[in-house]
Amino acid sequence: MRVQVHLGERSYPIEIGHGLIGNAALLGPYIAGQQVAVVTNSTVAPLYLERLQQSFPDRCVVDVFVLDDGEQYKTLESYTAILDFLMQHRHNRSTTLVALGGGVVGDITGFVAATFQRGVNYIQIPTTLLAQVDSSVGGKTAVNHPRGKNMIGAFYQPVCVIADMDTLATLAEREFVAGLAEIYKYGVIWDAKFFDWLEDHVVDLRAKDAKVLQRAVQTSCEIKARVVAEDEREQGLRAILNYGHTFGHALETVTEYKQLLHGEAVAIGMVLAADCSERHGLIASGDAARIERALSAAGLPTRLPRGVGASAMFDAMGMDKKVVDGKLRLVLAERIGSVKIVDAVNTSAVLQTLGNER
Amino acid sequence: MRVQVHLGERSYPIEIGHGLIGNAALLGPYIAGQQVAVVTNSTVAPLYLERLQQSFPDRCVVDVFVLDDGEQYKTLESYTAILDFLMQHRHNRSTTLVALGGGVVGDITGFVAATFQRGVNYIQIPTTLLAQVDSSVGGKTAVNHPRGKNMIGAFYQPVCVIADMDTLATLAEREFVAGLAEIYKYGVIWDAKFFDWLEDHVVDLRAKDAKVLQRAVQTSCEIKARVVAEDEREQGLRAILNYGHTFGHALETVTEYKQLLHGEAVAIGMVLAADCSERHGLIASGDAARIERALSAAGLPTRLPRGVGASAMFDAMGMDKKVVDGKLRLVLAERIGSVKIVDAVNTSAVLQTLGNER
Numbered sequence: 001m002r003v004q005v006h007l008g009e010r011s012y013p014i015e016i017g018h019g020l021i022g023n024a025a026l027l028g029p030y031i032a033g034q035q036v037a038v039v040t041n042s043t044v045a046p047l048y049l050e051r052l053q054q055s056f057p058d059r060c061v062v063d064v065f066v067l068d069d070g071e072q073y074k075t076l077e078s079y080t081a082i083l084d085f086l087m088q089h090r091h092n093r094s095t096t097l098v099a100l101g102g103g104v105v106g107d108i109t110g111f112v113a114a115t116f117q118r119g120v121n122y123i124q125i126p127t128t129l130l131a132q133v134d135s136s137v138g139g140k141t142a143v144n145h146p147r148g149k150n151m152i153g154a155f156y157q158p159v160c161v162i163a164d165m166d167t168l169a170t171l172a173e174r175e176f177v178a179g180l181a182e183i184y185k186y187g188v189i190w191d192a193k194f195f196d197w198l199e200d201h202v203v204d205l206r207a208k209d210a211k212v213l214q215r216a217v218q219t220s221c222e223i224k225a226r227v228v229a230e231d232e233r234e235q236g237l238r239a240i241l242n243y244g245h246t247f248g249h250a251l252e253t254v255t256e257y258k259q260l261l262h263g264e265a266v267a268i269g270m271v272l273a274a275d276c277s278e279r280h281g282l283i284a285s286g287d288a289a290r291i292e293r294a295l296s297a298a299g300l301p302t303r304l305p306r307g308v309g310a311s312a313m314f315d316a317m318g319m320d321k322k323v324v325d326g327k328l329r330l331v332l333a334e335r336i337g338s339v340k341i342v343d344a345v346n347t348s349a350v351l352q353t354l355g356n357e358r
Numbered sequence: 359m360r361v362q363v364h365l366g367e368r369s370y371p372i373e374i375g376h377g378l379i380g381n382a383a384l385l386g387p388y389i390a391g392q393q394v395a396v397v398t399n400s401t402v403a404p405l406y407l408e409r410l411q412q413s414f415p416d417r418c419v420v421d422v423f424v425l426d427d428g429e430q431y432k433t434l435e436s437y438t439a440i441l442d443f444l445m446q447h448r449h450n451r452s453t454t455l456v457a458l459g460g461g462v463v464g465d466i467t468g469f470v471a472a473t474f475q476r477g478v479n480y481i482q483i484p485t486t487l488l489a490q491v492d493s494s495v496g497g498k499t500a501v502n503h504p505r506g507k508n509m510i511g512a513f514y515q516p517v518c519v520i521a522d523m524d525t526l527a528t529l530a531e532r533e534f535v536a537g538l539a540e541i542y543k544y545g546v547i548w549d550a551k552f553f554d555w556l557e558d559h560v561v562d563l564r565a566k567d568a569k570v571l572q573r574a575v576q577t578s579c580e581i582k583a584r585v586v587a588e589d590e591r592e593q594g595l596r597a598i599l600n601y602g603h604t605f606g607h608a609l610e611t612v613t614e615y616k617q618l619l620h621g622e623a624v625a626i627g628m629v630l631a632a633d634c635s636e637r638h639g640l641i642a643s644g645d646a647a648r649i650e651r652a653l654s655a656a657g658l659p660t661r662l663p664r665g666v667g668a669s670a671m672f673d674a675m676g677m678d679k680k681v682v683d684g685k686l687r688l689v690l691a692e693r694i695g696s697v698k699i700v701d702a703v704n705t706s707a708v709l710q711t712l713g714n715e716r
């Protein structure tokens with residue numbers, strides 16, 4: 001099935017289903033020229049690269065760049081290495097980049113596509129749950145800086161997103177569970193009924209029941225597509241997608257991207273954001289607790305790891321993109337299904353949230 | 359006086375005149391937040407930085423990054439160094455970058471602005487003739503790759519361009535003359551009467567007569583603004599601005615950006631392009647010769663330097679962004695005042711042009 005992202009001349013489809021990677025008829029129309037460069041990683045390549053390569057039009061010369069697997073490789077160095085590779089293989093402006101992998105591969109490849117020769121086409125083929133429901137959709141591309149996550153990047157939309165649910169079968173359990181965090185986030189920020197449904201179907205979800213999983217992915221993509229269509233460049237509304245992410249990014253920075261998966265950091269960040277929302281007199285205490293219970297039932301961590309101090313977290317939050325003229329801006333929850341952007345949060349409430357020994 | 363670049367919500371003015379750098383009333387409205395980062399170079403800083411710094415609103419904290427001067431510093435390394443600097447000084451999404459310098463400073467700063475936190479505001483204050491009439495206008499930002507010029511970049515518009523003609527007084531003669539190449543280019547590609555006028559006023563132009571110079575800059579900006587407004591992202595028409603640039607870029611690559619200024623390479627490129635146009639049965643022989651005479655009278659080089667071989671040039675042209683699916687695309691002249699984009703040029707004509715021992 002297909003979810004459309006409506007962005008005028010930059011509109012594109014998200015194809016969701018099974019057996020899509022080997023589907024040449026699906027992929028073909030999105031390859032304009034004769035050159036293709038696949039960017040993937042060392043985990044995904046042995047699983048899906050061969051199948052993917054059979055789906056390109058015969059006229060194409062296909063070059064493949066394999067990254068090491070992990071968030072610690074989402075750097076300007078990897079970005080530069082891919083640019084060098086494209087130059088070395090004489091790719092030109094009509095080339096098509098294909099990101100085959102999770103969020104790291106998608107984000108870097110998108111940023112390369114945004115800036116190689118001032119912009120070339122790219123296709124997202126997300127192979128993790130997190131990338132399928134979040135990072136592959138909406139055109140946010142980036143690499144990390146040692147001082148902060150996603151600090152360098154661009155808004156640049158793919159020509160299509162192909163979410164092949166088959167890839168979830170080979171996904172490590174921990175990666176799969178991490179992806180659930182972003183799915184629950186859509187419930188918290190936009191759709192209380194979806195949150196209810198997720199609570200009700202958590203067992204099927206964790207068992208990767210095909211129908212339940214596809215509905216979860218589809219609903220997530222629909223919500224994201226709607227938000228992005230209204231505010232592509234995050235001038236306003238789109239910021240709600242960052243719910244839990246200012247805390248989450250700080251946590252990833254403090255732990256140097258090594259200890260937690262992005263989705264795990266976001267799960268903890270969502271719980272911290274709910275606590276902070278409660279301290280701002282917004283969400284009711286019972287609903288904040290319900291968010292934590294739901295994430296925990298999904299198998300996600302919900303508390304700051306031992307050894308992560310409040311002051312280190314607070315400092316790292318100060319470098320987040322959500323800081324506007326010295327004031328920390330946070331997305332806080334009013335209730336399950338509705339959040340708001342708070343422009344100047346109460347910093348002592350944030351410190352209490354971070355130092356809370358619950 | 360003011361030339362407006364019409365690009366919908368990305369529209370902006372080019373202010374052209376004298377004493378503009380010290381004009382706080384002019385600059386103030388374009389600074390949105392409380393942070394400013396000036397990027398300049400070691401030649402320009404001692405001349406104009408102090409004057410500029412007095413023009414920022416009192417509320418602003420101003421950080422200054424000084425690049426070494428020269429095209430060889432227009433690299434991913436310099437780009438990364440500026441990003442590190444911004445992160446270190448905790449600049450956020452509401453910062454304003456100010457490019458004070460020539461094309462190198464403007465192009466790098468624009469690319470940093472395009473990608474720092476996925477895009478922040480920037481102001482162009484071009485201090486060379488070339489930057490005033492060309493690179494500061496139109497939102498092309500980039501750095502060079504060892505294998506090709508401007509290979510990495512983005513289309514990203516400034517919030518305003520401030521062309522202070524006073525800066526031309528301190529510009530080295532060779533730099534000034536190099537800037538004339540792009541001015542003559544506008545005559546060749548768009549406006550035969552302007553070309554006539556330039557021929558007639560070459561003495562005053564080279565003597566930096568204020569009135570003549572301002573009219574030349576203004577007309578150049580008007581033509582560029584018009585072309586960019588019709589085709590911001592170079593899907594079609596905008597490519598005519600590249601007249602002489604495929605040859606010129608190749609020449610800069612072959613000579614490793616060290617031997618020739620960009621404008622000088624473009625002047626030689628324009629003459630080569632005219633010769634190649636003639637070989638394609640387009641421009642008349644007399645007009646091709648007239649272009650060379652005019653550029654020569656302006657003090658510009660018009661022939662390939664000794665030691666630059668035809669095959670090295672041809673190879674370097676193959677890496678230019680104008681290559682589309684293996685076919686070399688060139689902008690060729692039909693007559694003075696009119697050019698066309700030729701999609702598959704005759705490569706033996708190109709080789710004859712390059713090997714021509716005139």
